[in-house]
Amino acid sequence: MDNGRTMKLIAAMSGGVDSAVAAARAVELGHEVVGVHLALSSNPQKYRSGARGCCTIEDSHDARRAADVIGIPFYIWDMAEEFHEGVVENFISEYASGRTPNPCLRCNEKIKFAAVLDRARALGFDGVATGHYAQMVETPLGRMMYRAADPKKDQSYVLAVLNTEQLAGAYFPLGDTVKEDTRKEAKARGLYVANKPDSHDICFVPSGDNAGWLRDRLGSEVGPIVDETGTQLGEHKGAYTYTIGQRRGLGLSVPGEHGQPRYVLKIEPKTNTVVVGDHEALAVNHIVGDSPIWCGPVPIAETVYEGFAQVRAHGEPLACTYSHQGSEITVDLVKPLFGLAAGQGLVIYDGDRVVGSATVSETA
Amino acid sequence: MSIYFDHAATTPMSQAALEAMVTQVGRLGNASSLHSPGRSVRKDVEEARELLSRLVGAAPSEIIFTGSGTEANNLVIKGTFWTRKQEDPKRNVVLISAFEHHAILDPVEWLQEHQGAEIIYIPITAAGYVDLEVMREIVAKRGDEIALIAVMHSNNEVGTIQPIAEIVEIAGDIPVHSDAVQSFTKVDFSFAQLGLTSATISAHKIGGPLGVAALILRRGIDITPILHGGGQERDIRSGTLNAPGIVAFAAAAQDALSHRTETELRIRNLKTLLVDLVKKEIPDVTVNGSSNPALPGIVNLTFPGTESDGLLLLLDAEGIFCSTGSACSAGVPRPSHVLLAMGLSERTARSSLRFSLGASSTEAEVQFLASAIPAVVTRARAALVRG
Numbered sequence: 001m002d003n004g005r006t007m008k009l010i011a012a013m014s015g016g017v018d019s020a021v022a023a024a025r026a027v028e029l030g031h032e033v034v035g036v037h038l039a040l041s042s043n044p045q046k047y048r049s050g051a052r053g054c055c056t057i058e059d060s061h062d063a064r065r066a067a068d069v070i071g072i073p074f075y076i077w078d079m080a081e082e083f084h085e086g087v088v089e090n091f092i093s094e095y096a097s098g099r100t101p102n103p104c105l106r107c108n109e110k111i112k113f114a115a116v117l118d119r120a121r122a123l124g125f126d127g128v129a130t131g132h133y134a135q136m137v138e139t140p141l142g143r144m145m146y147r148a149a150d151p152k153k154d155q156s157y158v159l160a161v162l163n164t165e166q167l168a169g170a171y172f173p174l175g176d177t178v179k180e181d182t183r184k185e186a187k188a189r190g191l192y193v194a195n196k197p198d199s200h201d202i203c204f205v206p207s208g209d210n211a212g213w214l215r216d217r218l219g220s221e222v223g224p225i226v227d228e229t230g231t232q233l234g235e236h237k238g239a240y241t242y243t244i245g246q247r248r249g250l251g252l253s254v255p256g257e258h259g260q261p262r263y264v265l266k267i268e269p270k271t272n273t274v275v276v277g278d279h280e281a282l283a284v285n286h287i288v289g290d291s292p293i294w295c296g297p298v299p300i301a302e303t304v305y306e307g308f309a310q311v312r313a314h315g316e317p318l319a320c321t322y323s324h325q326g327s328e329i330t331v332d333l334v335k336p337l338f339g340l341a342a343g344q345g346l347v348i349y350d351g352d353r354v355v356g357s358a359t360v361s362e363t364a
Numbered sequence: 365m366s367i368y369f370d371h372a373a374t375t376p377m378s379q380a381a382l383e384a385m386v387t388q389v390g391r392l393g394n395a396s397s398l399h400s401p402g403r404s405v406r407k408d409v410e411e412a413r414e415l416l417s418r419l420v421g422a423a424p425s426e427i428i429f430t431g432s433g434t435e436a437n438n439l440v441i442k443g444t445f446w447t448r449k450q451e452d453p454k455r456n457v458v459l460i461s462a463f464e465h466h467a468i469l470d471p472v473e474w475l476q477e478h479q480g481a482e483i484i485y486i487p488i489t490a491a492g493y494v495d496l497e498v499m500r501e502i503v504a505k506r507g508d509e510i511a512l513i514a515v516m517h518s519n520n521e522v523g524t525i526q527p528i529a530e531i532v533e534i535a536g537d538i539p540v541h542s543d544a545v546q547s548f549t550k551v552d553f554s555f556a557q558l559g560l561t562s563a564t565i566s567a568h569k570i571g572g573p574l575g576v577a578a579l580i581l582r583r584g585i586d587i588t589p590i591l592h593g594g595g596q597e598r599d600i601r602s603g604t605l606n607a608p609g610i611v612a613f614a615a616a617a618q619d620a621l622s623h624r625t626e627t628e629l630r631i632r633n634l635k636t637l638l639v640d641l642v643k644k645e646i647p648d649v650t651v652n653g654s655s656n657p658a659l660p661g662i663v664n665l666t667f668p669g670t671e672s673d674g675l676l677l678l679l680d681a682e683g684i685f686c687s688t689g690s691a692c693s694a695g696v697p698r699p700s701h702v703l704l705a706m707g708l709s710e711r712t713a714r715s716s717l718r719f720s721l722g723a724s725s726t727e728a729e730v731q732f733l734a735s736a737i738p739a740v741v742t743r744a745r746a747a748l749v750r751g
Contacts, residue, residue, distance in 0.1 A: 034677065039696040060695050075677055076695040122747030123674060 007126040008032045009171060012112055013066060013074070015059030017186045017193045018131025018174055020066035024189050025173040026129045027070055033129070035067035035074040038116065040083040041204065062193050069190055077119070079111055086110035088204055092217055095240040098269035099343025102158070102313065103202055105357075109161035109293075117169045127169035131182075134159050134354075135175035136167070143167050144296040147352040150178040157313050160347040160357035163293050211241035223272030225250060228265065228281065239267045239274050245282055245339020252276070263339065283336040287311075289329040289346040289358025299355065301325055308349040309333065311340055311360065322348050322355075329358040365683040367729040371722030372520055372546060372662055373687055377612075378571035378723075380619040385573055385612035395605040396594060405607050412614035419617045420565060420580060421554030428579040428597045429610050433545045433566035434467040436579035439601060440541050440562045441471040441514065443587030445481060448511040448539070450588075455511040457482045459502060459538075461494045461526070462705040468514050468543055469701075486515070488705040492524035492653035500534050510538045517544035517553065517563070521702040521718055522653030523662030525551065532559040539585070545569050545577070549620035550659050551628060555580050567609065571723070572616030576609030620723070631721050632660040634730055638719060639663060641734035646741050652703060652716060661721035666708070670715045670744035673697045678740040679717075684733055686719045 011023035013035045026033045037060050060076060067074035087106045094101035117128050133148035134156040145167060148154040162170060174182055179198075186194035205213045215238050225234040234252045236242065242249075246264040263282055266275040287309065299305055302325050308317035309331045319334040331346065340363050348355040368376070377385075388408060393401035395409045410424070417424040430436040441458070448455045458472050462485040475481035484502055487495045494515055503510065513535050518525045525547065532540050539561035547553050548565040555563055562585070566577035581587065581600065593602030620627070635655075642649055642665065652664040667675060672688040679686060688697055699713035708716070719733070 034681075037695070064695070073677070073680060075673060076697070077673065078696045080696075119674070119747050122743065123678060124743055 006030050006032065008124060009034075009127055009129045010116065010120040010125050011035045011072070011129045012116060012131075013037050013063040014131070014199075015056075015062035015066070015193065015196075016131065016199060017191070017196050018133075018179075018182060020063070020070070020131070020191045020193050021182050021186050021189070022129055022131040022171075022173040023066070023072065024070045024185075024191070026171065027072060029173075031129075033070075033072045034125070035063065035070070035072050036116070036120075037063040037074070037076045038079045038083075038111070039076050040079055040111070062196070066191050066193055069192070077116065079115055082115045083107070083111055083204075086115075091202075091204075092214070094343050095214055096218055096269060098240065098267040100243055100341035101343045102345050103204070104158045104313065105161045105345045108158055109166075113162050113166040113170055117166060121169060127171055129171040129173060131174055132159055132172045133174055133177075133179075134172050136170070136172060141297050145354040146175075147349070147354075148172075148174075149176045153179045155313075156349075156354050157310055157315075157345065157347050160295055160345070160354050161293055162295060164296065167295060211238075214238065214241050221272055223274070225252065225274045225276055227262075228275060228277045233262075233276065236274050239269055239272050242267055242274050244341035250274075250276060267341075279338060282338040284338070284340045284363045285333050285336050286364040287331040287333070287340065287346055287360060288362040289331070290327055290361045292324055292327065292329045292356050292358040294356040295354045296356075299324060305350070305355075307355060308351075310347045310349065311337065311344050317349055320348075328361075329356070365732055367684045367732060368724070369684060369686045369719040369721060369729070369733070371725070372569070372718065372720035374568045374574070375571050375722050376724055377568075377573060378616050378619045381567075381572045381612040381616035384615035385608045388608035388611045391607070393607075395607055396596060405605075409605050409607050409610050412611045416578070416614040416617055419614075419621050420548060420563075421556045422580050423583055425598065426555070426580050426583055428581055428601050429605060429613075430577050430579055430597075430601055431575055431603070431606070433543070433564050433569075433577040436564040436566075436577050437465075437467040437541075437543055438471045439590050440564070440579050440581065440587065441468060441512070442475065442590060443600070444512045444539055444541070444562070445475055445479075446588040447586065452508075454509050456480065457484055457506055457509045457511060459484045459486065459499070459506075459510050459513045461486045461488060461515045463488050463492075463519055463521075463702040464514060464516055465520055465543055465545075468516070472514070481511070482509075485705075488707075490707050492519060492522045492658075492706055494526055494531065496527060496530055496534065499531065503534050503536070503538070507536065507538065512539045512541060512561075514541040514543070517542045517547040518551070518659050519653070519662075519702060520546045521662070521700055522664045522706070523655075523659035523720075524653045525657040525659065528558050528560065546659060546662070549617055549624060550661065551657075561585060567613035567616055570616050570620050572613045573609050576606050576613050578613070627723050628660045631723070631725065634721050634725055634727060635661060635663050637727065638721070638730045638733065639665075641730065642737055645734055645738045652706065652708065661725070662718065663720075664703070664716055664718045666712055666716045667741050667744065668712070668715055669748060670741060671748055672714060672717050674744040674747045675717055675740060678743055679736070682736045682740065684736060686717050688717060 009031050011033050013019045064074050087103050091103045132155045133153040135146040137144050147156045201208050220237040222235050224232045226232050242264045262276040265277045304321050304323045309320045310317050320331045322331045344360045346360050347357045393405035395406040413427050414424045417427050476483050486499045515526050541562040542560050544563045545566040549570040561582050563580045568574045589600050591602045648668050650666045699710045703713035
């Protein structure tokens with residue numbers, strides 16, 4: 001890392017296996033490492049339930065124990081307020097306005113590589129090491145981020161919200177490793193968390209029931225489900241609990257024109273309406289994203305490049321052409337994708353290199 | 365450099381205590397057994413009890429050994445409440461100072477939550493003392509409803525020594541408990557002279573081992589036990605006696621008290637030096653709590669514009685070990701309830717650190733702290749995330 005220079009790093013330790021091994025590797029590379037567990041909930045639960053939830057008391061204990069085994073100082077930083085404002089409230093308000101946010105992107109952008117990195121730098125550290133799977137390459141044009149060696153674990157999508165200044169302080173010691181090897185290494189290093197399940201889903205919704213969680217916070221006002229002509233087909237309990245492209249759970253008794261299944265096409269929060277239609281109507285060929293963030297050199301404006309677009313954390317890279325102008329990125333897909341919601345993260349790749357990201361604002 | 369300024373958390377074990385403990389650990393026998401090895405261990409325990417009772421100003425039978433200060437406090441708070449309320453159902457109030465240690469606060473809050481007790485908190489002055497006038501009014505108005513009163517002998521975060529004799533006088537017939545874990549062997553402390561009903565002392569705060577403490581409970585007072593079993597310790601605290609711990613506890617107390625006056629004076633001078641030197645480097649630093657009367661070794665400082673956990677991390681990296689108020693069960697730093705009770709804002713409380721000096725502290729250590737503090741505070745100020 002960093003051409004062999006010894007650095008002072010904060011290792012963000014969630015209590016999971018990846019961040020523990022990442023911290024251990026940073027130490028082994030000769031860096032001066034201090035482990036920090038982020039307390040993101042002001043009212044943490046005692047235990048994890050399976051793969052769900054995080055930041056429980058058990059997780060903070062596991063992180064502390066891993067730091068002990070590695071032999072580094074360990075602290076808990078209270079980021080609950082920042083997390084609530086920057087991630088949880090954003091999640092709720094995005095859904096309330098009919099968009100589909102990705103809170104992991106926001107957490108990386110606003111917490112791990114913003115609040116934590118800023119604090120780390122101010123305290124005299126060079127950066128933050130995490131257990132994310134992505135690769136960083138030093139080039140004459142600066143640091144660039146690439147997909148991880150393990151395609152199944154690649155997390156470059158959720159890191160594409162980091163600008164070059166943030167990336168300059170980000171270290172991912174696991175980028176070249178496949179997950180299985182991380183677990184083996186954890187075991188070999190005597191880290192108790194070696195077999196801890198991966199966390200999935202949204203950490204602040206420990207039940208895994210996103211719709212129910214949103215209903216508790218946004219109410220469950222009944223509204224119409226209509227077809228593209230505006231004809232009412234049924235009722236829903238809160239438009240924001242639906243996702244574009246969703247087929248199940250619509251509870252429609254009227255079949256489609258030719259008996260085909262129907263999908264959520266659009267959510268209109270103002271009128272609390274869910275619009276449904278057939279699969280073809282979900283097709284998206286053209287995407288506009290706003291507030292672009294560049295993870296390396298900024299492409300020349302108003303120039304069309306070939307590349308790949310990805311719109312979900314573990315989605316397929318889709319061949320496309322892209323260009324940017326003003327505060328927008330425009331993407332034209334070679335083949336259509338089906339079902340894309342405003343608010344989703346749009347990440348542009350040049351091969352395996354992350355070019356940048358934007359938030360989906362329009363589709364056609 | 366490795367500088368331990370956290371003696372209020374726990375102390376290095378004294379040589380005398382260590383030797384006593386090691387010797388006793390090798391001795392066979394349960395102090396409750398009737399045979400010869402049992403009697404022999406019992407003799408060691410009772411000698412330690414007698415020694416400790418003399419040193420703390422109590423009768424031997426008034427010492428009830430427990431496994432921790434927290435246990436002693438839980439036992440006396442709950443046990444006294446249950447007994448007193450059973451005697452007279454009107455007695456449903458627990459009167460405590462607003463800045464008690466969590467080992468008092470939490471059992472009292474448990475009584476409120478689970479048994480319907482009413483808590484009245486005695487307010488704390490800005491200088492760090494219980495407000496006696498308010499207490500007097502509460503006792504005058506609600507006296508016959510009060511099951512017990514608890515006020516710590518000295519505060520563990522700011523070091524202020526509470527006016528226990530006056531509190532006992534105001535209390536009249538109401539039992540008064542005092543958590544004296546920070547005071548015993550540090551300043552003059554006599555259970556009998558203060559007229560307390562009960563007090564808590566703990567071995568590891570005075571150069572003794574972890575895992576042993578004592579509730580001092582006035583003769584003739586019976587409280588409801590929490591632990592039931594073999595009926596040890598006046599039937600108030602069952603459980604096999606921790607003979608090595610008890611013997612080492614008494615040895616630690618004897619050792620500490622054998623040179624108490626000189627040590628107290630020396631530590632007090634070091635504390636004054638620490639405050640003077642830090643003030644010279646950081647002019648806007650403020651000291652929380654009055655220094656008179658106060659423990660010799662505890663000093664609580666506010667560094668405006670910092671967060672204490674940032675300071676702690678940076679000092680730790682310099683080899684200086686001190687502490688912040690407290691943390692919740694997940695280890696998240698919280699603003700000190702002690703400082704909040706003294707009227708500090710949450711922001712100010714979050715910028716405060718406790719340095720606690722002890723018998724092993726030296727002038728060189730204080731000088732080193734003073735030399736390290738400017739860079740640490742500058743860094744911590746830059747790292748302040750919440751304005």
